[in-house]
Amino acid sequence: MQQVLNKEPINSSVEISKKVQKGEVILKVQDLYKSYNRGTPVLQDIQMELKQGEFISIIGPSGAGKSTFLRCINRMIDPTSGSIVFDNTEMTSLKKADLRKQRSKIGMVFQHYNLVSRLSVFENVLHGRFGYKSTLQGVFSLFSEEEKELALSILDKLGMKEFAYKRCDQLSGGQKQRVGIARALVQQPKLLLCDEPIASLDPNASKIIMDHLKDISETMGITVLVNLHQVDVALKYSDRVIGLNKGRIVYDGVPEKLSNSAIRDIYGSEIEDLILE
Amino acid sequence: MQATSSMQSNIKIRNGKIQIKTFNRSNFVLHFILSFLVLFTIVAPFFLEYGAIDIQTAIFYTLDNLKMMFLQPALSQVTLTAALYQILITLALAFLSTLIGAVISFFLAILSAKNLMPSYISNVIIAFNSFIRAVPTVLWVLIFAIVAGLGSVAAILGMTLHTIAYLTKAYAESFEEIDNGMIEALRATGAKWWHIIIHVVLPQTSSYMVSWTFLRFETNYGVAIAMGAAAAAGGIGFELFMASSFYYDLHEVGMITYFALIIALILEFISIRIKNKLIGSKS
Numbered sequence: 001m002q003q004v005l006n007k008e009p010i011n012s013s014v015e016i017s018k019k020v021q022k023g024e025v026i027l028k029v030q031d032l033y034k035s036y037n038r039g040t041p042v043l044q045d046i047q048m049e050l051k052q053g054e055f056i057s058i059i060g061p062s063g064a065g066k067s068t069f070l071r072c073i074n075r076m077i078d079p080t081s082g083s084i085v086f087d088n089t090e091m092t093s094l095k096k097a098d099l100r101k102q103r104s105k106i107g108m109v110f111q112h113y114n115l116v117s118r119l120s121v122f123e124n125v126l127h128g129r130f131g132y133k134s135t136l137q138g139v140f141s142l143f144s145e146e147e148k149e150l151a152l153s154i155l156d157k158l159g160m161k162e163f164a165y166k167r168c169d170q171l172s173g174g175q176k177q178r179v180g181i182a183r184a185l186v187q188q189p190k191l192l193l194c195d196e197p198i199a200s201l202d203p204n205a206s207k208i209i210m211d212h213l214k215d216i217s218e219t220m221g222i223t224v225l226v227n228l229h230q231v232d233v234a235l236k237y238s239d240r241v242i243g244l245n246k247g248r249i250v251y252d253g254v255p256e257k258l259s260n261s262a263i264r265d266i267y268g269s270e271i272e273d274l275i276l277e
Numbered sequence: 278m279q280a281t282s283s284m285q286s287n288i289k290i291r292n293g294k295i296q297i298k299t300f301n302r303s304n305f306v307l308h309f310i311l312s313f314l315v316l317f318t319i320v321a322p323f324f325l326e327y328g329a330i331d332i333q334t335a336i337f338y339t340l341d342n343l344k345m346m347f348l349q350p351a352l353s354q355v356t357l358t359a360a361l362y363q364i365l366i367t368l369a370l371a372f373l374s375t376l377i378g379a380v381i382s383f384f385l386a387i388l389s390a391k392n393l394m395p396s397y398i399s400n401v402i403i404a405f406n407s408f409i410r411a412v413p414t415v416l417w418v419l420i421f422a423i424v425a426g427l428g429s430v431a432a433i434l435g436m437t438l439h440t441i442a443y444l445t446k447a448y449a450e451s452f453e454e455i456d457n458g459m460i461e462a463l464r465a466t467g468a469k470w471w472h473i474i475i476h477v478v479l480p481q482t483s484s485y486m487v488s489w490t491f492l493r494f495e496t497n498y499g500v501a502i503a504m505g506a507a508a509a510a511g512g513i514g515f516e517l518f519m520a521s522s523f524y525y526d527l528h529e530v531g532m533i534t535y536f537a538l539i540i541a542l543i544l545e546f547i548s549i550r551i552k553n554k555l556i557g558s559k560s
Contacts, residue, residue, distance in 0.1 A: 074465055076461060076464065076465055099467075100467040100469070101467065102467075103464075103465060103466065103467035104466060104467035106465070107466075108462065108465040108466075110458060110461075110462060112458050114456070114458035114459050114461060114462035115459070115462075116459050116476065116477050116481060117481070118480045118481055118483075119476070123476075127462075127463055127466060127472075127476060129466075130463065130466055130467065130468035130469065130472045130476075131466050131467025131468060132467075133469075133472070135469050135471050135472070138468065138469060138471065138472040138475075138476075139471050139472065139475045141476075180462075183462070183466070184466075187466055187467075
C-alpha cells in the first residue's frame with residue numbers, strides 16, 4: 001500500500017502546468033451581463049482576463065454578485081449575455097456533453113463544503129472524477145487504480161490521508177473543506193473556483209485552507225479564483241484583487257495598490273475603517 | 278392613516294355590538310355541518326327500533342363470545358402447521374407487493390422529486406398518485422379482480438398499486454430534503470444525472486427509504502389479511518373468514534387472531550430494531 005502511494009501518479013496535475021505555458025490566459029470574460037427575470041442586473045459589463053497560475057480574490061459586499069459571477073463561469077448559472085472563453089472554448093454556447101467536459105476542467109469549492117455526508121472521504125474525493133466517466137462507469141464506481149492513487153496522493157498532500165475511510169459527517173469544518181478541495185483537485189482542473197471557502201471556518205482552519213489554496217496556485221499552476229469576505233485575507237494571499245460592487249468591477253489590480261478610497265468604492269463609505277481592524 | 282380610516286368603515290356592527298368575526302362562506306358551511314352532526318347524534322337514538330333486543334342478554338352474549346374467542350382459543354378446522362403455512366402465504370403477499378412497489382416507487386420518486394426533475398413532470402406524477410391513494414386498497418383489489426379474477430393475483434396487483442402511490446410520495450419527500458449544495462457540487466464536477474442519483478440521492482436517503490418501506494410492509498401485512506377474506510387471496514385471512522362465517526367457530530377465530538397478532542408484534546419489533554440501527558449510524 002505504502003509503496004503504491006509513494007509512486008508518482010501517472011497523470012498528476014503537475015503535468016498540466018508543463019503543457020500550458022506560465023502566464024497564458026486561461027479565462028477571458030467579456031461584456032458579461034446577468035439579470036434575473038429582466039430585473040435589475042446582478043452583473044454588468046464584466047471584463048476580466050485570468051492567467052494561468054494566478055491567485056485572484058474577488059471582494060465585495062453581500063449581494064454584489066460574487067457568487068453569481070463564479071457560477072456563470074462554469075455555467076451553473078447561465079449568463080444573460082456576454083462571452084466567457086475558458087481554455088480556448090466559448091462556454092456560453094456549449095451544449096450538454098461539451099459543457100460537462102469543460103466543467104470537469106473547472107474545480108469548485110463551496111462555503112458549506114457540499115460533501116455527501118453519509119459517504120467516506122475517499123468516496124467524496126473520487127466524485128471529482130465523474131466528469132471523465134460514462135454513465136455506467138460512474139454509476140458502478142468503476143475507478144482505475146491510477147485515479148485512486150491520484151485521489152490518495154492529493155489527500156496526502158492536504159494532510160487528510162489518514163481520514164480516507166472516515167465518514168464525512170464525522171469531520172470538522174476545516175477537514176471537510178480540505179476534502180472539498182481534494183474533490184476539486186482530483187478533477188485535475190485548470191481553474192479552481194472557491195465560493196467563500198473560509199466563511200464558515202475559525203481563523204486557524206481558515207489559515208490552513210488559504211495556505212493550501214495558495215500552494216495549489218503556486219506549485220500546481222492552477223488558477224485560483226476566490227470569493228472572499230475578509231479583506232485582510234484577500235490582501236495577504238492574492239496576486240490580484242478584484243473589487244465588485246452592485247455587479248460592476250470597481251477595482252482590478254495588485255493588492256498593494258488597493259487604497260482606502262478603493263475599499264470605500266467597493267464596500268461603501270460607512271465601512272471605510274474595515275481594513276484597519 | 279389609510280389603515281385607520283379603512284378600519285373604521287370595515288368594522289361590522291350588528292344589534293349595536295361589534296362583531297369579532299366576519300361572515301364568510303367556508304365558516305358558514307363548517308358551522309352548518311357541525312350543528313347538523315350534533316343534532317343528528319342527539320336525535321337519532323330515539324328513532325332506533327330496540328324492540329327485538331334484550332340489552333341485558335345482548336351484553337351477556339357479547340361477553341361470552343369474546344370469552345370464547347380470546348380466553349379459550351383453539352384450532353379445530355385447521356392444523357397448527359396449516360395455520361403457520363397460511364400465515365407464511367399472507368406474509369408472502371405483503372412482501373411481494375411491498376418489494377415490487379418499492380422498486381417501481383424508487384424510479385417514480387426520482388421523477389416526482391421537485392429538486393431532480395422539472396415541475397411539469399413531477400406535478401403529473403403527484404396528481405396521478407394522489408388519485409390512486411384516494412381510492413382504498415380493497416377497492417383497487419376488486420377492480421383488478423375484474424381482469425385477474427378474485428385471488429392472489431388481483432390482491433397483489435391492487436396492493437402493489439397502492440404501495441407505489443404511497444411510497445413514491447414518501448421517497449420523493451425524502452429526496453427533496455437533500456441539501457441542494459451536494460447536487461450542485463456534483464453538477465459542477467461535470468457529473469451526469471445518474472451519477473448524482475446513485476452517489477448523492479441514494480446514500481443520503483437510504484435510511485429513510487428503508488424505514489418507510491418497512492412501515493409500508495407492516496401496513497401491507499394487515500391489508501393482506503383483509504384481502505384473504507375479501508378477495509379470496511388465500512393466507513390466514515381466508516382461514517379467518519372461513520372460521521367466522523362458514524364454521525361459526527369462535528375458538529378458532531380467537532386462535533387465528535392471536536397468530537396474526539404475534540406476527541404483527543414480531544414485525545413491529547424488527548422495524549424498531551432497524552430504525553434504531555439506522556438512527557444510530559446517522560451520528
